Amino acid sequence: MLPRRPPHGGRVGFLYCPPWRVQGISVGGEQTVVQIPELDINFDIGMCPRVALAAPWVALSHGHMDHIGGLPYYFSQRTFQKMPGGACVCPPVMLEPLERMLHAWSPVENQQTPFKLVPLGHQEMIEIKPSIYLKAVEMTHTVPANGYVVIEHRSKLREDLQDVPQAKLKQLRESGEDITRTLQIPLVAYSGDTDMNQNLLGEDFCKSKLVITECTFFDEGHRQRARIGNHLHLNDLGELLEAWEAETVVVIHTSRRTRIEQSREQAREFLGEKAMERVHFLMDHRRNKTRYEQQVEDASLASTK
Ligand SMILES: [Zn+2]
Ligand SMILES: [Zn+2]
Structure with missing residues (x-):
């Protein structure tokens, strides 16, 4: 008998949720990057x-190894490949230990790898692209944890000036008056690892167009295990789906032990067919491939019309 080949792991999941691509690997306890x-x-x-x-920003949810193991490699490889910048946002309590960890690599590698860490506390924001901000939202896990919401800031004319003629607006602006207001539009929310909590039901998560959420446990008998590990259970997802207005909800952090088809089936039974239209599993490779092929076909049909 010949020995078996090693299992092939590390396949990158991919979903196109216009206008965004969602790609990465997420298996609970193994690794998560989205x-x-x-x-x-x-x-x-x-x-x-x-x-x-390729992405110049990393937003760390918490310090568990399955979420941060590749951080020194990220900074080192970006430097090696001469990619400029690269910054990592994290919960404030992680700043100092992460700094120590990254500095500890210098004598190991015998080189100084530059890195940038940005602590971001609950409700704090940082601009990551022009007019695009990353906001931290506190989550509840076994260790301090952030969820994140990406928010677009859009400048609009002040409500009370809607009917004012252009010439008058110009005059106001020149006199130094601020004639605009800033709309904050939540685009994408990310839960990281978390137990059910009020912030998941807050405005930022509820109004986001796309929500990427963990859901680690699906079996009815695993509700207690979810609570002990401070994770979300399918039951919680049901409640959240009712609160979230998102067109698309991407489920991550599913277990390797349960086949993804089985988790999807359990979700369908519990949530119903209608709710499942907007729920996708990042690691459901086969289904996501079919979905993407359909999107490609629809796009080519639309372009030949
Ligand atoms: Zn995890
Ligand atoms: Zn965790």
Whole structure:
């Protein structure tokens, strides 16, 4: 008998949720990295698969190894490949230990790898692209944890000036008056690892167009296990789907032990067919491939009309 070949792992999941691509790897306890290329960001870094190097921002949810293992590699490889910048946002308590960890690599590698860490506390924001901000939202996990919401800031004319003629507006502006207001539009929300909590039901998550959420447990008998590990259970997802207005909800952090088809089936039974139209599993490779092929076909049909 010949020995078996090693299992092939580390396949990158991919979903096109217009206008964003959602790509990465997320298996609970193994690794989680979810990239939105259009927003220049990786949520968590997992083991830093090749695809993750391209995004100049990393937003770490918490300090568990399956979410941060690839961070030194990320900075080192970006330097090696002469990619400029690269910054990592994290919960404030992680700043100092991460700094120590990254500095500790210098004598190991015998070189100085530049890195940038940005602590971001609850409700704090940082601009990651022109007019695009990353906001931290506190989550509840076994360790301090951030969720994140990417928010677009759009300048609009002040409500009370809607009917004012252009010439008058110009005059006001020149006199130094601020004639605009800033609309904050939540685009994408990311839960990281978390238990059910009020912030998941807050405005930022509810109004986001796309929500990427963990859901680690699906079996009815695993509700207690979800609570102990401070994770979301399918039951919680049901409640959240009712609150979230998102057109698309991407489920991550599913278990390797349960086949993805089985988790999807459990979700369908519990949530119903209608709710499942907007729920996708990042690691459901076969189904996501079929979905993408359909999107390609629809696009080519539309362009020949
Ligand atoms: Zn995790
Ligand atoms: Zn965790």
